[in-house]
Amino acid sequence: MPECQSTNTLLADLTTRSDLPEGTLVITANQTAGRGQRGNTWTVTPGLNLTFSILFKPVFLHPANQFALVIATSLAVSDYLRRKSVYPEIKWPNDVLVQEKKIAGMLIENSIAGETLQQSIVGIGLNINQQEWPIATATSLAMQTKKLYDLREELPILLSVLEERYLALRAGETEDQKKEYLNHLYGIGKALTFDAGGTTFPGTIETIDQAGRLVIRSAEGTRSFSNKEVAFRLPN
Ligand code: BTN
Secondary structure, three states: OOEEOOHHHHHHHHHHHOOOOOOOEEEOOEEOOEEOHHHOEEOOOOOOOEEEEEEEOOOOOOHHHOHHHHHHHHHHHHHHHHHOOOOOEEEOOOEEEEOOEEEEEEEEEEEEEOOEEEEEEEEEEEOOOOOOOOOOOEOOHHHHHOOOOOHHHHHHHHHHHHHHHHHHHHOOOHHHHHHHHHHOEOOEOOOEEEEEOOEEEEEEEEEEOOOOOEEEEEOOEEEEEOHHHEEEEOOO
């Protein structure tokens, strides 16, 4: 689409009108109302970055294990960046950071029917050529490598690593992917400051649980938090 509000919203809408095959891709040069996690917006300069959504039908995953798709997608974006000699970390749950700045975000929206994950719309915003940002915490591939890229050449590279990660997940490599995800998890094992339930406390990320909740060890013991329940930063 030359322009649309949100590729996730458009693809979700299309799936209600017809039976689209797994792998259907919606991509736009100009997303006018891009959506992020936790109700945030995703705003980038038109034409400079990759902004797209893909339809998956991960019926092989039990809804309790849906975080596996977050892991596979985060690893795929990381694989792509490593191919470009950029070495990212993953900030739980699925921000991709380079030198503590965000280079990519994902919005994964699942439809569950009974015991199956019927469809999953995986939306990816990957910053490629944009070099000016209204916030200091954003970066792009061009800023990291001092090169500009042809988006039409980059998209198939990213799609092929995404397909590889998805097929590996379908083949049952969930635990291997989780280990890799933990190996690249930003802040794991370090002293961090967490904000949860209106309080701030020091703690350490130990792991993630089966549901993808963040497992934090603090003076109060070990507790698990979902995405909306906790935020963290390096201590002041
Ligand atoms: C985040 O980091 O908060 C997630 C950002 C996800 C942005 C992508 S861009 C393509 C797709 N369409 C959307 O509206 N959002 C996702």
